[in-house]
Amino acid sequence: MSIKVRYFASLKEITGRAEYQLDFSKSVTVKEIWYQANKDKTLPDNILAAVNMEYVSFDHRVNDGDEVAFFPPVTGG
Amino acid sequence: MEIKILAESFDPWQEIKQYQNSAKEIKGKVGATSIFVGTMRDFNEGDTVKGMMLEHYPRMTEKQLANIIEEVMQKWQIIDALVVHRVGNIFPDDPIVLVAVWSSHRGDAFDSSRYIMEALKTKAPFWKKELLASDDERWVGKNSDGY
Numbered sequence: 001m002s003i004k005v006r007y008f009a010s011l012k013e014i015t016g017r018a019e020y021q022l023d024f025s026k027s028v029t030v031k032e033i034w035y036q037a038n039k040d041k042t043l044p045d046n047i048l049a050a051v052n053m054e055y056v057s058f059d060h061r062v063n064d065g066d067e068v069a070f071f072p073p074v075t076g077g
Numbered sequence: 078m079e080i081k082i083l084a085e086s087f088d089p090w091q092e093i094k095q096y097q098n099s100a101k102e103i104k105g106k107v108g109a110t111s112i113f114v115g116t117m118r119d120f121n122e123g124d125t126v127k128g129m130m131l132e133h134y135p136r137m138t139e140k141q142l143a144n145i146i147e148e149v150m151q152k153w154q155i156i157d158a159l160v161v162h163r164v165g166n167i168f169p170d171d172p173i174v175l176v177a178v179w180s181s182h183r184g185d186a187f188d189s190s191r192y193i194m195e196a197l198k199t200k201a202p203f204w205k206k207e208l209l210a211s212d213d214e215r216w217v218g219k220n221s222d223g224y
Contacts (some may be wrong), residue, residue: 006135008128008204009206025130031203050137050202054085054140069100069134071134071202071219074199074202074204075198075204076133076173076174076201076203076204077162077174077194
């Protein structure tokens, strides 16, 4: 299955990427996607995750075609 | 209800006037309008800040703001709401955010507009990067306390 991975704000700078596709042969969680994409980077404590633009926990299991985003705490307003 | 994400500077008072004039269905029903305008300060955490870049997650931002307004409409008696938020490069005194709520009574207007603002601060995916007087850049790590 194919997953679109996106990073925003400081995470885009840390990972050096804004978005890309990742392919998996089996079902995976959001946390597994982070480690697959960032083998040398521990998941930072305060990072948030969204799947298809809704907040999810890192144990959330993704489906084919999902968009998974990682970003730091939001600071708008 | 309207949500606007703008890449250009905006005049909040003009936005309110324009929205009120176009929202014919609210006429005669409104007894209270609560307005919050957030503008950019030229200082933060002891440093002078000369500019800011506001990034957002297009479509998720609008989705989360719509969820917040939907939640508010379940909780309070709201007639209408308008949220406008800037993205891109901004400078001190520029408006960043406008939250306007129209209701029949002041309690609903005050409480719901406050709720929208606080929820926006924790759920709407916007991020600020400050440009300091020293020309260093710094991501804002967290919001200041709202209460």
